[in-house]
Amino acid sequence: MNANPSLEKMQSKLQMANEMSDEKKLFRFNGVLYPSLMCPEEHLKALESMKAREDDVMLVAYPKCGFNWMVGVLRKIISEAKGVKTEARVPPLIEFFGPDILKAMDETPSPRFLGTHLHPDNIPSSFDENKTKMLVIFRNPKDTLVSFYHFSNNNPVLPSVESWDSFFSQFMSGDVPWGSYFDHALAWEKKMDDPNVMIVTYEELKQDLSAGIRQISSFFDFSLTEAQVQQIAGESTFNAMKQSSANSHGNMGNVIFRKGEVGDWKNHFTPEQSREMDEAFNKRLGGTRLGAKLNYQQHCQ
Template identity: 50%
Template sequence: MDEVRKQFLEEKQKFAEEFRNKKPEDFILQHKGYQYPIALCKLETFQALENVEARSEDVMLVAYPKCGFNWAIQLLQNITSAAHPENEGKPALAVPMLEFTSPDKVQEMKSFPSPRVFGTHLHYDEIPASFFKNRTKMVVVFRNPKDTAVSYFHFCNGNPLLPTCISWDEFFNKFIAGDVFWGSYFSHAIAWNEHIDDEDVLLLTFEELKEDLKGGIKKIADFYGFSLSEEQIQSVADRGTFKSMKETSKKTHFNLSDVFFRKGEIGDWKNHFTDLQNKEMDKKFEECLAGTKLGAKLKYNLYCKA
């Protein structure tokens, strides 16, 4: 799998070289009102995904960009592997983002053994219908919006497949307006808040996984009906620390490892936000999520107040 991932990243590096002097708008694919990175997403893939056939036993991760996706997808893969050792060595998704696959890969997915592990940044409304029709269980991960914005800013400026933002101030304005890839953080949050109590949804936060990683792993395993021993849970937790994953990412993400695994901290927003930006984000949170179950889970007053 590492060789396939390496080939994928090398191909995208070539694309990045071609786009080195392009305008920011040249990086954008517009589809159904959302922006996607043109180096990673194709219209043909979105069309193919409309007909993808999900399974009830699939394992699905949904997370807005920079809410802990790369961390959580590895946790899910390790949990699933521990629960299903019989699948060791069998075909699996090398790049487990639905929207990053190719139409050929969508067809190839049909032959993959269950449980397949998928992931996506797609808005709730854009997730292929079969995942809901067939009641695929989804782990949904959110992160406090201030740290999400800061992490997203650094990710865009470090990833050659995404347009560089000249300044933090410029990016902050785009983030608040939802003028970023995959759309508005708050639109995603509002949509998932409406489904937070769905039987097939387990909503976790980046912060609660940081606070109690073993507890989060157990919640995920129980949610999927995986019977893991304490020893297996500990093993997944040991491999799932930020330090461990950053070290592993040297093999899985190669020269982009520091881009995908930068700090993994809570509170880095304090090094970037101005007083005015704090007030603007506080107001946006109040308008969109105050008094909601997701808003309460995000513990905004604890993590986003200076």
């Protein structure tokens, strides 16, 4: 069995993180916090000149909105539809690549599978210019916050979390890696009419994964039989992904795939915190189409 160089590189970064002080694990770039080991300033600057292609398959998500789950689903869709396996980067985040990998990506045959947690204003302009299709996944902010909290608590490349209350405050003020959830949501709200952008929610996919696979395949112009759709759905439940994560994500598997539940926020939020999030959501996303799509009332009250 061939070693996965991408996985090996990640394990090496995790080892470095264990020897690094918390203060050095994050840095600000254009006002936004990023993990210094995984996407240093050199990486973010190199992205500005990245050449996107029209047939790139681009997956976008704010952290902990279901990105890694959808990475697995999209890999299977591409494999079934095109008969090709995409290179197993862990994960395929363009901000993790750096100049050397970006150069190698220019030689990679299509379709290239790419992903990012970046705010849409920070995604390289060539993606818009070349009309690259982007699948964007969002999740209700309460469950996103809980998942982000546990992820930060168990991820050595991020600073250790002082407490649930302190992380709640940081999330609400946008003082977390990749910035404010609400800033991301409002920026994608403006792109709801873009034919090259498809926004899906974590909750929709949990409810009916087969329907989501059909929609996503159609959006990227991939043709799947119903048998293929059902096979992918069966192999792509959160529990199935979690069980296979030791092979795909090494030691990080249990950190990345934790519970995958809708409504876990009820085990963490105080009534005051719940009200604070409700007020923030209504103020920032109330009356928006993305806000309606997130079905906040059903999932968060």
